[in-house]
Amino acid sequence: MKKFSKILFLITALTMISSCTVAPLTGRKQLKLISDESVISSSSSAYAKLISDARAKNLLANNTPDGERLRRIGGRVKSAVEQYLTSNGMSKKLSNLNWEFNLIRSDQINAFAMPGGKIAFYTGIMPVLGNDAGIAFVMGHEIGHVIGGHHAESSSGRALAGIAATVTDVVTGGNAVSSLVSGGLSITLLKFNRTQEYEADKYGMIFMAMAGYDPAEAIRAEERMESLLSSNKRVEILSTHPSGKNRIEAMKKFLPEAMKYYSAR
Numbered sequence: 050m051k052k053f054s055k056i057l058f059l060i061t062a063l064t065m066i067s068s069c070t071v072a073p074l075t076g077r078k079q080l081k082l083i084s085d086e087s088v089i090s091s092s093s094s095a096y097a098k099l100i101s102d103a104r105a106k107n108l109l110a111n112n113t114p115d116g117e118r119l120r121r122i123g124g125r126v127k128s129a130v131e132q133y134l135t136s137n138g139m140s141k142k143l144s145n146l147n148w149e150f151n152l153i154r155s156d157q158i159n160a161f162a163m164p165g166g167k168i169a170f171y172t173g174i175m176p177v178l179g180n181d182a183g184i185a186f187v188m189g190h191e192i193g194h195v196i197g198g199h200h201a202e203s204s205s206g207r208a209l210a211g212i213a214a215t216v217t218d219v220v221t222g223g224n225a226v227s228s229l230v231s232g233g234l235s236i237t238l239l240k241f242n243r244t245q246e247y248e249a250d251k252y253g254m255i256f257m258a259m260a261g262y263d264p265a266e267a268i269r270a271e272e273r274m275e276s277l278l279s280s281n282k283r284v285e286i287l288s289t290h291p292s293g294k295n296r297i298e299a300m301k302k303f304l305p306e307a308m309k310y311y312s313a314r
Contacts, residue, residue, distance in 0.1 A: 089145055089165040096167040100151055108154040115175050116152040122181055122260075123150040123168060126188050129259035130196065142196065158277070162191035177277065182262035183270030186253045189260075193252025197245065250300055254307035261314060264307035268300050 103109050110116045127148050134142050146166035155171040162168045168188060178184045254264040275297070 092163040093147075093165045093167060096149075096163050096165075096169070099153075099169065100149075103151070103153050110152040110154045110172055113152070115172065118181070119152050119170055119175075119184065120150050122184050123148070123188060125260040125262075126185055126192065126256055127166075129189075129256045130192055132259060133256065134196070139196075146195075158274070160187050160191060162188070162195050164195055166192070166195065168192070177273055178270050179273060180266065182257060182266030183273070185257040185260055185262040186264075186267035186270050188253075189256030190249045190253030192256060193249035194245065196252060197248050247296070247299055250296065251303050251307075254300065254303060255310050258307050258311035259314070262311075264304060264311055267307075268297060268304065271297055271300060 100109070111120070130146075131143060134140055145164070148166040149168065151169045152175075153169055153171050156173045157171040158174045158177055160168075160170040160174050168191065170184075170188075174187070175184070178187060250267070254267050257267060258264045
């Protein structure tokens with residue numbers, strides 16, 4: 050009887066948390082077991098540790114020309130994001146964004162944004178992106194994951210899988226323990242799915258356009274990163290992002306829409 054009660058409770062919990070929210074840009078239904086706000090504390094702590102460790106090892110490059118360049122571009126993209134949120138009825142999200150831009154000395158060709166508006170670029174990606182517009186696109190893309198709620202969505206999926214595993218374990222009489230909190234809030238650099246990546250590309254092109262950068266440069270930046278793969282050079286940012294012609298073709302199809310934001314400036 051006790052085991053049956055546990056099973057009933059877990060099944061009920063699964064049913065209750067399976068409600069969906071809607072992705073802001075595309076209207077796609079999202080599973081949001083964990084709120085966007087709830088991931089901020091965990092991710093901000095991880096980001097603070099990363100920056101603290103980089104500072105201790107003298108790996109912060111914020112006072113270099115590229116570091117100043119990153120903050121300048123970041124300021125423009127930040128203003129564009131805030132304008133977009135305000136114009137689209139999402140001004141409540143602004144209170145969760147405490148912007149921070151850091152450049153870290155590393156050969157890694159990578160960049161990321163974490164919930165709360167915490168952005169980091171590695172020096173290795175700067176020459177690959179080439180120009181300010183390329184940097185603005187990657188920054189906008191990574192911020193797009195934040196605005197699109199992709200961190201919470203991915204964590205919700207992992208947490209739901211953990212609960213499902215617990216249900217199975219109870220049914221089969223196992224002793225495994227699954228933690229919703231640890232499963233849901235373990236925020237590092239998540240690998241997003243293809244749908245989320247395509248949404249982030251659209252956000253990136255919109256944000257860069259609103260910031261005054263030609264969104265056509267997003268496609269060129271993506272092509273430059275892709276070309277490195279043929280030279281057998283590791284591109285870390287592509288290890289957590291889909292690559293290939295399909296993604297570039299999707300960006301080309303979205304370009305006319307992004308150009309509307311560029312023309313409207």
